[in-house]
Amino acid sequence: xxxxxxxxxxxxxxxxxxxxxxxxxxxxxxxxxxxxxxxxxxxxxxxxxxxxxxxxxxxxxxxxxxx
Numbered sequence: 001x002x003x004x005x006x007x008x009x010x011x012x013x014x015x016x017x018x019x020x021x022x023x024x025x026x027x028x029x030x031x032x033x034x035x036x037x038x039x040x041x042x043x044x045x046x047x048x049x050x051x052x053x054x055x056x057x058x059x060x061x062x063x064x065x066x067x
Contacts, residue, residue, distance in 0.1 A: 017062065024058045025051070 009018055025031050025040055033041055040051035047055065 019059055019062050021055050021058070024054045 012018070022031065025035075033039070038050045039048050040054065042048045042051075
């Protein structure tokens, strides 16, 4: 999946961590709206509570992995 803002991300200092929320919802060529029977979005622009939890888990995991 192409990364948005690639030039901007490449210009950041190497010590800056970047987490793409799409990594929590997407595989190589498909992004899920429902996963394991749980809706990840509330509407076309907002994550559901379950989708938000998935992003939060990814943020926490990546944050602590970088320490």
